[in-house]
Amino acid sequence: MSHDLIVLGLLVLFSLALGALLLAIPRLLGARSSQKGLLDIFECGVPLRDGTQRRMQVRFYLIAIIFIVFDVEAVFLFPWAVLFRRLGMFGFIEMLFFIAVLALGLVYVWRKGGLEWD
Amino acid sequence: MNQTTLTLLIDAGKIAVILGCTMGAVAYTTFAERRFAAFMQNRIGPNRAGPWGLLQPLADGFKFMFKEDFVPEFADRFLYRLAPIVAFVPALLLVGVLPFGPDLVIGSQVIPLQIADPNFGVLYFLAIASFGVYGVIMAGWGSNNKYSIAGGLRASAMMISYEVSMGLAVVGLIMMAGTVHMSTIVGQQDGFFGWFIWKQPLGFLIFVVTTFAETHRVPFDLPEAEQELVGGYNTEYGSMQLGLFQMGEYAHLITASALMVALYLGGWQFPGLNLLENSPILYALAGLTVMAVKVFFIIFVFIWVRWTIPRFRYDQLMRLGWKVLLPLALLNILVTALVILI
Amino acid sequence: METALFFIMAAIAITAGGMVILNKNPVKSAFSLIVVMLALAILYMQLSATFLSMIQIMVYAGAVMVLFLFVLFILNVGVEGAFSSRMYKRAVAGLVGALMGVVLIAAVLMRGSRMQQLPGMDVAGDFGHIKPVGELLFTKYLLPFELLSILLLVAIIGAMLTTRPKWPKLKLPPELWPGTADEASTETGEEN
Numbered sequence: 001m002s003h004d005l006i007v008l009g010l011l012v013l014f015s016l017a018l019g020a021l022l023l024a025i026p027r028l029l030g031a032r033s034s035q036k037g038l039l040d041i042f043e044c045g046v047p048l049r050d051g052t053q054r055r056m057q058v059r060f061y062l063i064a065i066i067f068i069v070f071d072v073e074a075v076f077l078f079p080w081a082v083l084f085r086r087l088g089m090f091g092f093i094e095m096l097f098f099i100a101v102l103a104l105g106l107v108y109v110w111r112k113g114g115l116e117w118d
Numbered sequence: 119m120n121q122t123t124l125t126l127l128i129d130a131g132k133i134a135v136i137l138g139c140t141m142g143a144v145a146y147t148t149f150a151e152r153r154f155a156a157f158m159q160n161r162i163g164p165n166r167a168g169p170w171g172l173l174q175p176l177a178d179g180f181k182f183m184f185k186e187d188f189v190p191e192f193a194d195r196f197l198y199r200l201a202p203i204v205a206f207v208p209a210l211l212l213v214g215v216l217p218f219g220p221d222l223v224i225g226s227q228v229i230p231l232q233i234a235d236p237n238f239g240v241l242y243f244l245a246i247a248s249f250g251v252y253g254v255i256m257a258g259w260g261s262n263n264k265y266s267i268a269g270g271l272r273a274s275a276m277m278i279s280y281e282v283s284m285g286l287a288v289v290g291l292i293m294m295a296g297t298v299h300m301s302t303i304v305g306q307q308d309g310f311f312g313w314f315i316w317k318q319p320l321g322f323l324i325f326v327v328t329t330f331a332e333t334h335r336v337p338f339d340l341p342e343a344e345q346e347l348v349g350g351y352n353t354e355y356g357s358m359q360l361g362l363f364q365m366g367e368y369a370h371l372i373t374a375s376a377l378m379v380a381l382y383l384g385g386w387q388f389p390g391l392n393l394l395e396n397s398p399i400l401y402a403l404a405g406l407t408v409m410a411v412k413v414f415f416i417i418f419v420f421i422w423v424r425w426t427i428p429r430f431r432y433d434q435l436m437r438l439g440w441k442v443l444l445p446l447a448l449l450n451i452l453v454t455a456l457v458i459l460i
Numbered sequence: 461m462e463t464a465l466f467f468i469m470a471a472i473a474i475t476a477g478g479m480v481i482l483n484k485n486p487v488k489s490a491f492s493l494i495v496v497m498l499a500l501a502i503l504y505m506q507l508s509a510t511f512l513s514m515i516q517i518m519v520y521a522g523a524v525m526v527l528f529l530f531v532l533f534i535l536n537v538g539v540e541g542a543f544s545s546r547m548y549k550r551a552v553a554g555l556v557g558a559l560m561g562v563v564l565i566a567a568v569l570m571r572g573s574r575m576q577q578l579p580g581m582d583v584a585g586d587f588g589h590i591k592p593v594g595e596l597l598f599t600k601y602l603l604p605f606e607l608l609s610i611l612l613l614v615a616i617i618g619a620m621l622t623t624r625p626k627w628p629k630l631k632l633p634p635e636l637w638p639g640t641a642d643e644a645s646t647e648t649g650e651e652n
Contacts, residue, residue, distance in 0.1 A: 248522025
């Protein structure tokens with residue numbers, strides 16, 4: 001197993017421990033009160049209206065799908081970028097096709113109004 | 119004590135020191151932000167705790183510690199408790215691959231001033247950055263409050279929109295460097311005009327803008343838009359749980375600034391610094407200082423922007439992310455490719 | 461050490477996988493699935509597939525799961541809505557699961573000597589790092605790679621078509637337009 005993996009694992013453990021320690025302090029030192037209303041759902045000075053049972057706009061779904069598609073594109077661009085100088089013109093043309101097809105998708109969504117927020 | 123144990127101990131020490139320094143920097147960044155804000159708005163700012171108010175961060179920290187720790191009645195207890203940790207830890211994990219300075223040589227022991235230098239360095243920070251969105255979603259859902267959920271959903275949609283452009287902006291840099299190895303990337307940037315900011319100006323610009331969005335800084339602080347969403351995803355939080363979200367944000371600001379310095383602004387390198395190469399300890403210390411100065415300059419710019427530019431509307435934000443930054447990032451890749459080929 | 465790490469990660473992955481199906485709250489199931497993805501990423505890392513490991517975190521843990529959570533938010537699936545308490549449905553699901561489990565266990569038990577001769581078991585030191593992966597991808601597997609762009613394009617267009625904000629001008633009578641049935645009836649009501 002590589003040394004890097006051990007060290008990064010140590011970093012994760014240390015960070016988690018730091019967070020847990022900070023969270024534990026007010027449990028020991030913090031005030032104890034049973035103030036009325038402390039545990040209620042927050043609302044701006046009026047009795048609660050509209051609970052959380054509201055549906056969200058479906059366009060968030062579209063954003064998430066486009067995000068995945070371009071994230072996957074970026075994933076393929078990383079090895080290409082590392083090898084770019086070696087692949088030369090050939091690599092450029094093959095990636096040009098790949099990007100062009102995806103840019104087409106972006107243009108399509110754009111033209112159809114999928115990126116509009118009103 | 120054999121060499122493996124010694125290396126492991128040194129690594130543990132490095133991690134502890136770096137995390138400690140990051141937390142100290144977090145404390146004083148909050149203070150600097152308040153003092154600068156006061157200065158820019160022609161008022162005094164916190165100056166009562168200690169000389170020039172320098173003990174203010176300690177006072178803030180203690181206040182968090184003595185606040186009541188509670189879980190709202192309708193919240194999902196498990197997710198509500200877990201969310202601050204999930205928001206806090208990825209911000210710290212970003213330091214994992216950052217080079218802070220040249221190798222420190224003490225006797226026969228060579229200590230690289232970097233926690234780990236894996237062969238997937240740039241990918242590591244992108245992977246960690248993609249994880250930052252879960253703290254926000256988890257807090258929003260776990261609080262079970264309409265403001266939190268709306269804030270969480272808006273924040274996460276914003277973060278993923280800008281994450282795409284960030285990843286694509288870095289592709290241009292990787293093409294120039296031909297590697298994803300962090301220490302090599304910093305090593306390539308010797309001499310003032312060797313910095314990648316001069317070779318990748320557009321990429322740098324996109325990276326800066328997306329960093330603002332990823333760290334929830336103004337003008338991209340939609341997650342916490344207090345006028346419309348009360349507090350956004352952390353509305354229901356109090357005590358150290360809220361403190362952890364805020365420390366996480368400042369820690370993210372610091373680590374993201376350090377990342378920007380390492381990738382585009384030459385890291386710990388500075389013209390004339392290699393004159394010191396003969397005395398390794400001095401060289402390492404000078405490198406660390408240069409890195410720190412650059413990082414604090416970037417943090418200052420972040421604070422400056424915060425008190426200068428108003429917040430975007432949500433539709434403007436999405437338009438900027440998808441219709442401006444994404445096409446620009448793709449263009450940057452093509453231009454970089456043509457420049458390298460010609 | 462390596463074996464210990466493998467078993468710890470495998471145990472985490474299986475426990476979290478169990479949580480995915482046993483949790484009554486679908487949002488918690490999704491969060492458990494993220495833990496599965498992370499455990500898998502660490503297993504890939506152990507196999508020296510560092511590039512794949514990072515990609516696993518970026519795409520699966522970082523992007524696909526965001527989509528899952530968004531869908532759960534949008535549908536606002538409550539605890540009760542997602543869970544069928546019908547006994548026969550549970551029995552069928554259990555049966556299918558048990559069958560698949562038997563197949564998997566049988567496959568592991570029957571691997572015999574073939575598994576040890578799989579190509580790629582003796583790999584070069586940097587196999588699975590970003591450069592060797594890229595070299596294979598842009599030479600040997602170039603055609604699948606280019607075809608993938610078309611697949612992604614189809615995904616974008618499909619998502620756009622299923623969520624498009626403005627309904628197309630279909631050649632259908634107005635009362636059959638999706639989502640406008642209520643308005644049509646109120647309009648006729650006003651005329652009367």
